[in-house]
Amino acid sequence: MSEPVLIGEAMTGGYGGADILHSCTIAVEKGEIAVIVGPNGAGKSTAMKAVFGMLKLREGQVRLLGEDISALTPQARVRKGMGFVPQTANIFPSMTVEENLEMGAFIREDNFRETMAQVFELFPILREKRRQAAGELSGGQRQQVAVGRALMTKPTVLMLDEPTAGVSPIVMDELFDRIIEVARTGISILMVEQNARQALAIADKGYVLVQGRNRYTDTGQALLADPEVRKSFLGG
Amino acid sequence: MEPINAFVALSNFVLIPAFAYGSQIALGALGITLIYGILRFAHFAHGDIMALGTGIVILTTWGLQAQGIGLGPFPTALLALPVGILGTILYLLAADRMVYRFYRKVKAKPMTFVMASLGVMFVTNGITRLIMGPSEERFDDGERFIISVREFRDWTGLAEGLALRSAQALTIVVALVAMVFLFWFLNRTRSGKSMRAYSDNEDLALLSGINPERVVVITWAIAGTLMVLAGTLYGLDKSYRPFTYFQLLLPFFAAAIVGGLGNPMGAIIGGYVVAFAEMGITYAWRRVVVYLAPEGWEPTGLMQILPVDYKFAVTFGILVLVLIFRPTGIFKGRTL
Numbered sequence: 022m023s024e025p026v027l028i029g030e031a032m033t034g035g036y037g038g039a040d041i042l043h044s045c046t047i048a049v050e051k052g053e054i055a056v057i058v059g060p061n062g063a064g065k066s067t068a069m070k071a072v073f074g075m076l077k078l079r080e081g082q083v084r085l086l087g088e089d090i091s092a093l094t095p096q097a098r099v100r101k102g103m104g105f106v107p108q109t110a111n112i113f114p115s116m117t118v119e120e121n122l123e124m125g126a127f128i129r130e131d132n133f134r135e136t137m138a139q140v141f142e143l144f145p146i147l148r149e150k151r152r153q154a155a156g157e158l159s160g161g162q163r164q165q166v167a168v169g170r171a172l173m174t175k176p177t178v179l180m181l182d183e184p185t186a187g188v189s190p191i192v193m194d195e196l197f198d199r200i201i202e203v204a205r206t207g208i209s210i211l212m213v214e215q216n217a218r219q220a221l222a223i224a225d226k227g228y229v230l231v232q233g234r235n236r237y238t239d240t241g242q243a244l245l246a247d248p249e250v251r252k253s254f255l256g257g
Numbered sequence: 258m259e260p261i262n263a264f265v266a267l268s269n270f271v272l273i274p275a276f277a278y279g280s281q282i283a284l285g286a287l288g289i290t291l292i293y294g295i296l297r298f299a300h301f302a303h304g305d306i307m308a309l310g311t312g313i314v315i316l317t318t319w320g321l322q323a324q325g326i327g328l329g330p331f332p333t334a335l336l337a338l339p340v341g342i343l344g345t346i347l348y349l350l351a352a353d354r355m356v357y358r359f360y361r362k363v364k365a366k367p368m369t370f371v372m373a374s375l376g377v378m379f380v381t382n383g384i385t386r387l388i389m390g391p392s393e394e395r396f397d398d399g400e401r402f403i404i405s406v407r408e409f410r411d412w413t414g415l416a417e418g419l420a421l422r423s424a425q426a427l428t429i430v431v432a433l434v435a436m437v438f439l440f441w442f443l444n445r446t447r448s449g450k451s452m453r454a455y456s457d458n459e460d461l462a463l464l465s466g467i468n469p470e471r472v473v474v475i476t477w478a479i480a481g482t483l484m485v486l487a488g489t490l491y492g493l494d495k496s497y498r499p500f501t502y503f504q505l506l507l508p509f510f511a512a513a514i515v516g517g518l519g520n521p522m523g524a525i526i527g528g529y530v531v532a533f534a535e536m537g538i539t540y541a542w543r544r545v546v547v548y549l550a551p552e553g554w555e556p557t558g559l560m561q562i563l564p565v566d567y568k569f570a571v572t573f574g575i576l577v578l579v580l581i582f583r584p585t586g587i588f589k590g591r592t593l
Contacts (some may be wrong), residue, residue: 039302095463095464096463096464096466099464099465099466100466105464107460107461107464110458110460110461112458112460112461113453113454113457113458113461113462114457114458115453115456115457116450116453116454116457120450120453123450124450124454124462124465125465125469127447127451127454127465127466127467128465128466129405170461172466226403
């Protein structure tokens, strides 16, 4: 198999003291959606933070397009082509939607109007509300702003930390549809999800973590079909 | 009943002075609110650094006056402003390098920053005393009045006179220009937007590639400019005494909190609220009421709610009321 776009290989580490991740491997291929699921406290978000450089690894390596980026800061990884949408506080609330997107493109020296048009095409509601303060929007719309902001750097990989936390099921379906659309444009997507069933349904690859270790790794469909995974993690 | 005379008296003694004073407070409060929004601490050295910056302006003004350089009808201090602004910005950046940057690095609590700024305040106060001394200094020159009381009476034939001093007009014009420029900067330029982004969400700003140290430098530069403008205009309008400038800290903070900490528009509105309240409550209203009351009903007392010495009590009262009943201020700023 060729090298994936992004891979965190055999990652071991934690926030000082005891390790949270134990030789955990997460990878995503070009234009595919990889989803990390697992019970509470399984280290899902921690695994993603490790890939993004927000956690020091004792062992293992993170490679983006074959290049070892383990030593880079999160900011430097953004410049290398990683987009990250945090779970909370992922927008600039007092700034307008358009300004939020502009700030997303802050590191770009070239003209970003085209990318902004693409984001507006993906999320038409944002075009409509582009002069409104992002903090005044609904939860689902805010998530769209957050994803849009991260897309402004034209990332190779987009990482989403529980994008559907706290939004209604209808909004969740819509968000997932948009995420599939983003993946179709060739951007790889790595996301952590609480709503495991729905997330695995759209995933090309699923990672089930338990206590910081890879428990099951397979395609989303295969994991959904696996009776053991269903019983232990998807509630039957 | 002579409403015109009443209005002229009101303008002369309350409206015009309060508008000028409010503009001065607004400029100071803008600095407080920006520093609070970006650096996230209450900058207690504001008044004393303002005194130091204005001191530089005064020394430069005297130098220019000694050389015979002036601006004709305008105060020479306007020419000296750039020197004062530059000196103040350098001083603020030096303070940041030597004091605040360390606490940013160790991610100290806001209270630690406040205490550090208190230290900077004492040091600055000492430096100002060494250079300028504690006493009152005058540095205004040029035309004193745009309209004087006598001229106004001669023109209109009214009993009441109205004066518009050039320092008052200058304050209002300069403050307005500074505010318009500040809002243009914050809302239209990349640097300004990055400041607002940093104030809104520090982590996300870092993630977006905004350089925090650059944001900090710009913030000090803007705050320094506003301080020197406020201090110089206050000095021209009233007088310069370092201790008075230290005392201005109270109306500055009151204005920033009344408007909503971290919100520039709030700081401006808050500045005028504080100024008009101070003036309105400490003014002897008899002079106005005399013209409005029916014959024989003229008040015998001064109709002054509080003596002028208590003007800071008024500000303090507003501050306490706002903190009790609406701690986020008019424009929903942050709470201290």
